[in-house]
Amino acid sequence: MCMTNRLSIIIPAYNDGDTLPSVISQCQALCPYEIIIVANGCTDNTEQIALNYHCKLISDPEPLGHDVGRAVGAANASGDVLLFLDADISIPSQQLQKFLEPIYTNQAEVVLNHIPLKPNSVHPVVIWKRVFNALMGEQHFGLDTLTAVPIALTRYALNQIGIESMMNPGIATLKTFKSNLPISNSYQIDLSKNKSRIGHQKTGTNLSFMQKVIIGDYVEGLSLLQLPNLDDHSGPKKIEMLNNAIGETLTPQLNQITPIANYDEKTLSVVMTLQQKVFRLHSKFKCLAKLPAHELIVVMNSDLAEEKRIAKEYGAKIITVNDPLVYEAYQAIGAKAAQGDIILTINGTSSFKYKEICDYIERIANGADLVLTKNNLKRSISLLLALQYAFNLAVDRKDLGASSLLSKHTAMSRKGLNIIGWESLHCPPLAQLKGILNGLSIVTSSKCVSNGKDDKDIDLHMKDYLVALQYLIKEKGPRGLFANDGRKRNKV
The missing domain is CATH 3.90.550.10 (Spore Coat Polysaccharide Biosynthesis Protein SpsA; Chain A)
Structure with missing residues (x-):
């Protein structure tokens, strides 16, 4: 269990100079031990802003993506509690304090943001969050996974999950659930008013590249389950x-x-x-x-x-x-x-x-x-x-x-x-x-x-779909049809 309150806040950033100051200001109100900005592929003033606000800067000339950025930040963090945020989503410090409370009061090792289930949502990522949790036998978690910020982990939880697993939220979520770590998902921070990233938006009858990456992550996560013969x-x-x-x-x-x-x-x-x-x-x-x-x-x-x-x-x-x-x-x-x-x-x-x-x-x-x-x-x-x-x-x-x-x-x-x-x-x-x-x-x-x-x-139908996914993984590899995730895994 976490015995201290040393907080490391990890924020991957890619040309987020317009929003980063507000994000950092809210974080500083928490009096963290460190704020780590993982600037990757930035060509704007993101890095200078991080230095101006006295953040710990990790700079990489290549775009890494949020998931690899989080893993890089986690590998360089010194705190006992790690809070993962995005550089383009500013969350009021009061809400972040409330979000972290289950860890500070020793009630949880992992805190996930609660996302209410809207039964009529057909967004591919939302659908897969729901189905992924159900196929793992964790239907009660609804849409709550390690895919979306904010996410908070104790150092102990991070060691159980593995820093390298943070590069794939599907694997990280599966390991979190299967490690029997105490998880809190009771608090909701509404991020619906924040801008929607282009890669996650609906694209007619075709999936976007980012949607394919996320679905591939979930398929790869399921590949680690003990699937039916x-x-x-x-x-x-x-x-x-x-x-x-x-x-x-x-x-x-x-x-x-x-x-x-x-x-x-x-x-x-x-x-x-x-x-x-x-x-x-x-x-x-x-x-x-x-x-x-x-x-x-x-x-x-x-x-x-x-x-x-x-x-x-x-x-x-x-x-x-x-x-x-x-x-x-x-x-x-x-x-x-x-x-x-x-x-x-x-x-x-x-x-x-x-x-x-x-x-x-x-x-x-x-x-x-x-x-x-x-x-x-x-x-x-x-x-x-x-x-x-x-x-x-x-x-x-x-x-x-x-x-x-x-x-x-x-x-x-x-x-x-x-x-x-x-x-x-x-x-x-x-x-x-x-x-x-x-x-x-x-x-x-x-x-x-x-x-x-x-x-x-x-329950029988879920087993049938696991059988089919097992066949897909056998024929096409652990990520199914979406093998190319573009991640630079050698950075961690």
Whole structure:
């Protein structure tokens, strides 16, 4: 625990001559042991201002970035408490004093600024802060990480985290949480009125360089977790598990499918999954009967006798599952059985309209390999939607929004299924990732659905996304697709 109050304030600065005097003045009111200005790549009067205010100046001719700058400052600090600030954000000294109080009163080794969660925020960095904490099992920390200032650490905490880890806020945050250090995040300093840095602003359907760096930081942080074993989620083990789950298969006498002229002579398979009793099942089959000639496959629990009888009436190939499984397993089993060039999967417990399912089919017929249901990001964003969106951001597909193979209905081409592998559909994020990494054409449906609530399987979904991230890290390295962070790590 911290036994003294020697305070080192560390401020990386890059051409911040206009704002630095105000920042330093507020810091001096705290009577710190030292104020360290890490001037990197400055071509203005930043360095002279630091000297005029009697700060400890560390100068580097190259731009280092805030994270490396903080690590450089920490390596040169002598205090027992370290406070990290930015040179373009002036925080009143009274607020900083209040912020440091948990350390001075021996209640915490780490203090993070509390950022209230706004459920409708779709900013990529905000989404990833929330998801990163949730995937680490620290959902109660909300958006609070070591990414944004102010941050305060005791010398003991810094030694536990490691100075080099400060260069990557994702790694620093993970090590902080996993070191069982007492953390305080109860105090909020509202920085929303401060200027927003250009690199962090929204950029349409493309991520900015800084957004990619930050997301790469979080992916690299997660790479240090003990992630699920990939062999348990794809390959021979998964194939064996799914095959063993299949009970009986009832095939109708007329099971031949024919090419459809208006779908460019492609054949169509429709897979309906039924995990529980379904009301108005007749009307759903009647809707599907309007489709051009197709193969109909129903994958269902073995105890759904009435649903089985109705499916037989409509000439479906019926595959029963002995033990109830998650929806994705039914989807995978149905895809394995499908013979068509276009495979449309319908969740039988969800509603659908004829025009909507035709949209999925037509998009595949027109050249897409995978069609995902478009999810609405304009309303309150559940953790599940945040997970789906964060994952698409991590694979540089911001254009997909929160669309995912976890959705109610999907469609894919035969080519797409062959590349992804039917067994991978049991882990939808992994299947989607394989499609993206293999260059498949992945699009969303025309209709947007709202999915503002988390479902009861949120923990299972988080595990699936960790599996997919494990595969991404295995294939592309610890930072995934965003390997270039531009950091000069040799400076520390």
